[in-house]
Amino acid sequence: MNKSSIRTRLILLMLAATVIPIVISMIVTYFYTTRSVGTKLIQENANLIYQGKTNVQAYMDTLNRNSLSLYNDPGILLMLRRNVHDYTNEAQTYTLLQNMTHSVDGIYQIYFYMAKARRSTLLIGDIPKRGYDTDNFSEPYTTGNPSSVVEPTHMSSIYGLGQSPPYYDPRPVITLHRAIYNVPTTEWLGTLSIDIKLEAIQDIADQLFNKQHERLYLLDQSGMVVYSGDSALIGKPLSDAWTGPILESKEPRGRLELNKSVYLYEKMDTPYMKWTLVKEIPHSYLYEGARSLTQINIIIAAVSLLLVIAATLFVTIRITAPIKKLIGTINQIQAGNLTARVDGEGQDEIGILVRRFRTMMETINNLILREYRLNIANKTNQLKALQAQINPHFMNNALQSIGTLALQHNVPRIYSLINSLAKMMRYSMNTNQEAVPLSMEIGHVKAYLELQKERFEGKFRTDFELDEAALGIEVPKMIIQPLVENYFKHGFDPKLGPGHLTVRVRLEPGGETGSDEIPLEPGGEAGPDGIGAESGPAAGGDAAPRIAPESRTDEDSAAADASPASGGPRARPVLFVEVEDNGRGIPEDELTELQAGLAVMREETGMDEEGGIGIGNVRTRLRLYFDPQASLTLENTDPHGVRITMRIPLGEDTTT
Numbered sequence: 001m002n003k004s005s006i007r008t009r010l011i012l013l014m015l016a017a018t019v020i021p022i023v024i025s026m027i028v029t030y031f032y033t034t035r036s037v038g039t040k041l042i043q044e045n046a047n048l049i050y051q052g053k054t055n056v057q058a059y060m061d062t063l064n065r066n067s068l069s070l071y072n073d074p075g076i077l078l079m080l081r082r083n084v085h086d087y088t089n090e091a092q093t094y095t096l097l098q099n100m101t102h103s104v105d106g107i108y109q110i111y112f113y114m115a116k117a118r119r120s121t122l123l124i125g126d127i128p129k130r131g132y133d134t135d136n137f138s139e140p141y142t143t144g145n146p147s148s149v150v151e152p153t154h155m156s157s158i159y160g161l162g163q164s165p166p167y168y169d170p171r172p173v174i175t176l177h178r179a180i181y182n183v184p185t186t187e188w189l190g191t192l193s194i195d196i197k198l199e200a201i202q203d204i205a206d207q208l209f210n211k212q213h214e215r216l217y218l219l220d221q222s223g224m225v226v227y228s229g230d231s232a233l234i235g236k237p238l239s240d241a242w243t244g245p246i247l248e249s250k251e252p253r254g255r256l257e258l259n260k261s262v263y264l265y266e267k268m269d270t271p272y273m274k275w276t277l278v279k280e281i282p283h284s285y286l287y288e289g290a291r292s293l294t295q296i297n298i299i300i301a302a303v304s305l306l307l308v309i310a311a312t313l314f315v316t317i318r319i320t321a322p323i324k325k326l327i328g329t330i331n332q333i334q335a336g337n338l339t340a341r342v343d344g345e346g347q348d349e350i351g352i353l354v355r356r357f358r359t360m361m362e363t364i365n366n367l368i369l370r371e372y373r374l375n376i377a378n379k380t381n382q383l384k385a386l387q388a389q390i391n392p393h394f395m396n397n398a399l400q401s402i403g404t405l406a407l408q409h410n411v412p413r414i415y416s417l418i419n420s421l422a423k424m425m426r427y428s429m430n431t432n433q434e435a436v437p438l439s440m441e442i443g444h445v446k447a448y449l450e451l452q453k454e455r456f457e458g459k460f461r462t463d464f465e466l467d468e469a470a471l472g473i474e475v476p477k478m479i480i481q482p483l484v485e486n487y488f489k490h491g492f493d494p495k496l497g498p499g500h501l502t503v504r505v506r507l508e509p510g511g512e513t514g515s516d517e518i519p520l521e522p523g524g525e526a527g528p529d530g531i532g533a534e535s536g537p538a539a540g541g542d543a544a545p546r547i548a549p550e551s552r553t554d555e556d557s558a559a560a561d562a563s564p565a566s567g568g569p570r571a572r573p574v575l576f577v578e579v580e581d582n583g584r585g586i587p588e589d590e591l592t593e594l595q596a597g598l599a600v601m602r603e604e605t606g607m608d609e610e611g612g613i614g615i616g617n618v619r620t621r622l623r624l625y626f627d628p629q630a631s632l633t634l635e636n637t638d639p640h641g642v643r644i645t646m647r648i649p650l651g652e653d654t655t656t
Contacts, residue, residue: 006320014312019305026301030294038287042255045279046264050253052208053266053277056201056218059106060176060273064148066104067178067192070096080189081182083116090121090130097123106200108173111138111159111193122159124168131161138193141177148178148272152224153235156195172198172234174226176272198234201227208277213285221274223247246278262286322350326357338365366628374624399425417454420447427477435625438505439471445480445503452488460492460499470507470575473650476621482614483579483644491583491642504578575648582641586634594634615644622648 070076076096079089097110101123109124113136120131136142137159141149155170173195180190201218209216211229218227223243225233242258246265256263260283268275332340341358399422406414427444442464449462484501492499586594598619619632631647 006323010316010320011313014316015309018308018312022301022305022308026298029297029301033294033297034287034291037289037293041286041289042262042264042281045281046253046255048208049264049266049277049279052204053268055204056275056277057268057270057273059200059204060150060268061270063104063107063176063194063196064178064270064272066100067148067176067194069100069103070180070192071183077189080114080116080180083114093121094123094128097121097128098126100194101126106197108156108171108195108197110195111191113138113191115188115190120159120161122161127166129158129161134160136191138175138177138191141175141193142179142191148176150220150273150275151175151177152220152226153198155235159193174198174201198227205229209279210285213282215280217276217278217280219243219247219276219278221247221276226275242278242280247276260284319350322354326354329357333361338368370624374621413454417451420450423447424451433477435474436477437471438473438475441475441477441480442466442471442503442505444478445484448481448484449501456492456494456499459494460501463500463502465502465504465506467506470505473507473575475575475648476625479618479621479646480577480579482618483646486615486644487579487581487583487642491581491585493584496582496584496640500582502578502580504576504580506576507573508576509573573650575646575650577646577648578643580637580641580643582637585636585640585642588636591634591636598632598634618646622646626650 073092073096075089075092079092093112097112100110101107109122112121112123113119113134115136118133118135120134120137122129122131137157141151151174153172153174156168156173157170158168176194176196178192178194179188180192181187182189205216205218205227209229214229216227216229217225217233217238219238220226223237223239225236225238228234242256242263245256246254246263249265249267251267252269253266254264256265262281262283263278264281265276265278268277329340338361340361399418403415403418403422406412406418424444424447427440427447446464453460453462480503484503487499487501598616615632615634622630622632627649629649633645633647635643635645637643
């Protein structure tokens with residue numbers, strides 16, 4: 001791939017303009033989505049942990065209030081104060097403990113110790129166990145505590161009352177121990193211990209985390225695990241790297257990022273319980289949603305990027321393909337193939353460029369071909385003139401001598417005829433001029449007709465209807481005289497009456513539009529006798545028509561052609577030359593054949609099939625000198641006769 005080509009640069013530019021923004025957008029989207037989604041998820045989890053803490057604390061507060069209900073029973077308080085014990089007191093104690101058990105969900109068993117009576121009662125599933133003359137089994141948790149304290153998760157026991165049916169297997173429980181005092185004094189009356197099933201906390205905790213990806217810890221102030229999603233950790237101290245910073249933190253809630261995980265915590269600070277609820281969220285799970293969303297965005301962006309790249313390549317190649325095709329055609333032309341053609345029908349600037357280039361090459365080829373044909377035709381005419389030329393100076397001198405002799409013998413008519421013949425010879429033998437003013441061509445025709453009048457003894461007459469504005473237009477030599485001569489060769493018939501030949505010349509402005517051709521320069525003025533001299537402006541000059549270079553664009557040309565100053569499209573004047581006679585005419589079948597024959601003239605030389613220089617030569621030189629649209633037509637007239645019309649489109653209007 002050529003790095004300096006327009007296609008390469010355009011592809012690189014368009015790819016850079018599309019790929020770079022999309023890639024930057026993907027990167028920014030990834031980080032922004034990760035951060036925003038992560039922040040949102042952390043906030044949601046923080047709210048969830050806060051709600052979990054509230055639920056756990058509310059449950060424990062309810063349990064704590066339930067333990068205070070014994071202060072509302074005067075009979076129990078009296079029994080604790082006086083050490084009164086009978087059957088009625090045992091029933092009253094059973095009722096108290098049973099009501100406590102059923103007032104809060106999740107209570108497994110309740111232990112009640114009366115200090116003065118040294119009696120213990122354990123209620124398990126509405127079945128009491130009693131002990132007499134026993135010590136306080138919960139003394140390690142109640143001694144020195146003003147009210148209540150929570151013992152972390154441990155295996156349940158029967159509080160030293162011994163095994164007796166029914167038998168219950170130990171299970172993990174959390175115990176609320178409350179010391180009973182003789183309010184308002186500080187006299188210790190007994191102990192109340194309530195064992196809570198671990199499932200009561202588990203039911204709340206399980207709603208706070210995803211067991212497959214996250215971890216949840218409920219720790220006391222010493223780091224002992226009250227509850228965890230990992231049952232092997234329950235009831236054991238936890239010494240991970242994050243436990244110290246979180247337990248030592250003075251903030252009631254917060255967040256810690258450590259070891260590619262986020263730890264959200266909420267602290268429960270009550271007189272009887274100092275727990276910390278911690279949720280561990282790995283980064284891999286926390287940002288999983290963000291990564292999934294980002295992956296979807298990346299896939300969409302990647303597909304969009306591929307489409308953009310494909311569209312970029314397609315558009316770029318589509319735009320530059322005509323240029324590369326045009327370059328290939330130019331290379332062929334440079335190699336010598338001037339007929340190489342480039343196709344392009346687009347309506348954009350490149351299509352206009354291709355069409356203008358094609359038009360330019362067609363114009364160049366037409367100019368080359370026209371110049372070639374014109375040179376051949378001129379060489380042929382020069383050769384024929386050379387073959388017919390004996391010695392111009394000798395012939396002129398001889399005719400001048402004969403004319404002088406005619407005057408000496410008082411025969412002016414002979415002198416006039418010889419003078420006309422001399423003029424014709426000078427006109428036809430002057431090869432230095434290929435184009436002459438129309439007035440000189442008319443003078444040559446008049447000299448020819450002067451000789452014909454003498455030949456036919458006044459049996460015909462001639463009329464000239466000439467437009468003065470057209471007499472200065474340069475035309476190829478010998479384009480009217482062959483048409484006049486054709487009348488005497490084929491049409492003149494004395495039996496039809498006096499002959500009549502009319503030559504008309506008129507210039508009509510505005511006959512054609514839209515050409516860039518410049519008309520031939522007007523020639524010199526006619527001589528006093530109607531026959532131009534050899535020293536006219538066109539003598540020795542190039543008679544080929546000059547074509548203006550195609551240097552304007554379609555837009556410039558359209559603007560120039562339709563500008564107000566020019567009055568719209570340029571008007572191309574048309575020169576009409578008619579030679580009309582009243583001769584025999586041409587049979588219709590022959591006329592049709594002749595018209596078809598004009599179309600198959602051998603344009604290389606301008607000669608007709610018989611090798612003569614006649615109508616075919618005139619038609620060929622007209623098209624070579626002026627325009628391919630120049631035409632020569634033949635038609636019969638009414639009642640008899642022939643009209644030959646030359647229609648010659650010129651350049652811009654020369655009449656204004």
